[in-house]
Amino acid sequence: MCELLAMSANVPTDIVFSFTGLAERGGRTGPHVDGWGITFYEGKGSRTFKDSGPSCESEIASLIKSYPIKSEVVVSHIRQANRGEVNLVNTHPFTRELWGRYWTYAHNGQLSDYEGKFVSTRFQSVGNTDSEMAFCWIMQKIVDRFGDTSPEQMSDVFAYVATLADEARQFGVFNMLLTDGEYLMSYCTNNLCYITRRAPFGKAKLIDTDVVIDFDKETTPNDIVTVIATRPLTNNEEWNILSAGDWRLFRLGEVCAGS
Amino acid sequence: MCELLAMSANVPTDIVFSFTGLAERGGRTGPHVDGWGITFYEGKGSRTFKDSGPSCESEIASLIKSYPIKSEVVVSHIRQANRGEVNLVNTHPFTRELWGRYWTYAHNGQLSDYEGKFVSTRFQSVGNTDSEMAFCWIMQKIVDRFGDTSPEQMSDVFAYVATLADEARQFGVFNMLLTDGEYLMSYCTNNLCYITRRAPFGKAKLIDTDVVIDFDKETTPNDIVTVIATRPLTNNEEWNILSAGDWRLFRLGEVCAGS
Numbered sequence: 001m002c003e004l005l006a007m008s009a010n011v012p013t014d015i016v017f018s019f020t021g022l023a024e025r026g027g028r029t030g031p032h033v034d035g036w037g038i039t040f041y042e043g044k045g046s047r048t049f050k051d052s053g054p055s056c057e058s059e060i061a062s063l064i065k066s067y068p069i070k071s072e073v074v075v076s077h078i079r080q081a082n083r084g085e086v087n088l089v090n091t092h093p094f095t096r097e098l099w100g101r102y103w104t105y106a107h108n109g110q111l112s113d114y115e116g117k118f119v120s121t122r123f124q125s126v127g128n129t130d131s132e133m134a135f136c137w138i139m140q141k142i143v144d145r146f147g148d149t150s151p152e153q154m155s156d157v158f159a160y161v162a163t164l165a166d167e168a169r170q171f172g173v174f175n176m177l178l179t180d181g182e183y184l185m186s187y188c189t190n191n192l193c194y195i196t197r198r199a200p201f202g203k204a205k206l207i208d209t210d211v212v213i214d215f216d217k218e219t220t221p222n223d224i225v226t227v228i229a230t231r232p233l234t235n236n237e238e239w240n241i242l243s244a245g246d247w248r249l250f251r252l253g254e255v256c257a258g259s
Numbered sequence: 260m261c262e263l264l265a266m267s268a269n270v271p272t273d274i275v276f277s278f279t280g281l282a283e284r285g286g287r288t289g290p291h292v293d294g295w296g297i298t299f300y301e302g303k304g305s306r307t308f309k310d311s312g313p314s315c316e317s318e319i320a321s322l323i324k325s326y327p328i329k330s331e332v333v334v335s336h337i338r339q340a341n342r343g344e345v346n347l348v349n350t351h352p353f354t355r356e357l358w359g360r361y362w363t364y365a366h367n368g369q370l371s372d373y374e375g376k377f378v379s380t381r382f383q384s385v386g387n388t389d390s391e392m393a394f395c396w397i398m399q400k401i402v403d404r405f406g407d408t409s410p411e412q413m414s415d416v417f418a419y420v421a422t423l424a425d426e427a428r429q430f431g432v433f434n435m436l437l438t439d440g441e442y443l444m445s446y447c448t449n450n451l452c453y454i455t456r457r458a459p460f461g462k463a464k465l466i467d468t469d470v471v472i473d474f475d476k477e478t479t480p481n482d483i484v485t486v487i488a489t490r491p492l493t494n495n496e497e498w499n500i501l502s503a504g505d506w507r508l509f510r511l512g513e514v515c516a517g518s
Contacts, residue, residue, distance in 0.1 A: 090304070
């Protein structure tokens with residue numbers, strides 16, 4: 001399987017603390033050694049750092065842990081391969097452009113017996129994972145439903161994606177993150193949780209390595225920051241656990257739709 | 260304007276030497292301080308590092324200069340903005356997926372009076388540069404001509420792109436790099452040159468900083484590596500200078516088509 005991490009914030013915020021915890025699970029405190037990636041949005045622009053080796057020993061991951069990139073939306077993934085070889089092309093997150101936005105996606109889980117299901121022509125897999133195939137299918141279905149221009153209410157698109165995720169879940173475990181750079185959606189089959197931090201901020205302690213942060217010193221009183229993860233990253237805070245079929249849509253750090 | 264850099268090789272090769280020269284031009288020996296980016300292919304997979312600040316002082320560029328990523332195709336760009344603000348979304352290279360391949364593009368030059376020319380629906384600009392607009396138009400025209408599956412001869416696609424580039428050149432300066440990860444195309448309006456290095460390898464000396472490399476020690480006798488740049492990067496080798504309207508298609512380090 002794999003682990004997911006994402007962030008939605010109302011001010012550009014760095015994710016060094018959370019990524020430091022996640023990266024440990026890529027070979028040190030967890031078995032996810034088959035690649036890692038992280039996508040940062042700055043406005044509509046995005047950039048993705050990825051590597052097909054373990055995050056715990058990656059030089060690029062070291063940079064991400066030491067060099068604070070401030071972003072309003074982040075999606076990250078560490079991989080333990082099941083379908084598809086271990087290489088760069090199969091490393092999440094995956095990105096496609098639609099409606100003049102970069103859509104970024106990461107998946108945790110495994111799908112089976114899906115022959116003939118995830119069909120897409122306009123968006124095609126470059127690698128050979130079940131994850132990317134499902135992503136291309138979702139993007140194709142969005143275009144089939146909404147056409148070549150974005151609807152007025154982007155939340156309608158994500159509500160539709162939730163119904164597609166319900167379909168995908170019929171074929172196995174489908175925990176998913178999807179963003180267009182403004183909205184961030186999480187969909188749960190079995191392992192996904194989130195925490196929304198806002199004033200008054202306190203201290204947080206990572207589970208996977210001996211790091212404590214005092215958010216009160218790193219933030220302003222108006223900051224609202226949600227972090228989503230496969231499993232809680234801190235052990236002194238209360239995380240919201242999602243159930244099978246639950247989804248949440250975040251914008252500027254806050255839940256704006258969901259089941 | 261901007262500067263371009265690219266590589267095509269028959270074995271995974273690092274571009275540390277050439278990028279070290281280029282990065283100097285991003286603020287130290289050249290005025291291209293408005294962002295930089297570099298895309299590396301590993302098989303069909305690709306990853307892009309980019310930053311909206313000057314390459315000469317970027318921490319991420321420092322990593323690229325010190326951490327050899329081996330690749331068969333590389334596209335890089337340093338930006339001096341004319342159209343479009345200085346930010347991540349307007350930073351080259353740009354990437355889109357078509358036919359299950361990642362297509363990566365960078366442009367040097369400026370286009371004017373093109374209203375109504377570069378129209379595209381399937382591929383849309385995320386930023387607001389003339390460069391990305393022309394890229395989306397090229398990708399749209401490729402789909403209009405060849406449909407949803409790649410033709411048998413990919414060189415046919417690039418020959419068609421050369422005719423599109425001829426059209427784009429009517430609107431200003433259009434020096435361009437385009438790759439699908441296997442083929443690498445360069446198109447010249449006024450500034451583009453290349454060098455193909457093969458055995459017997461010799462020493463090369465960068466123009467922009469005091470670095471000398473002995474390729475004989477870095478290569479094997481079968482290696483063939485072409486580097487493309489806006490202006491020569493070394494001063495003790497002979498670079499091939501392209502003329503207005505010239506294009507070359509490279510694969511595995513060698514010219515395979517062109518004008």
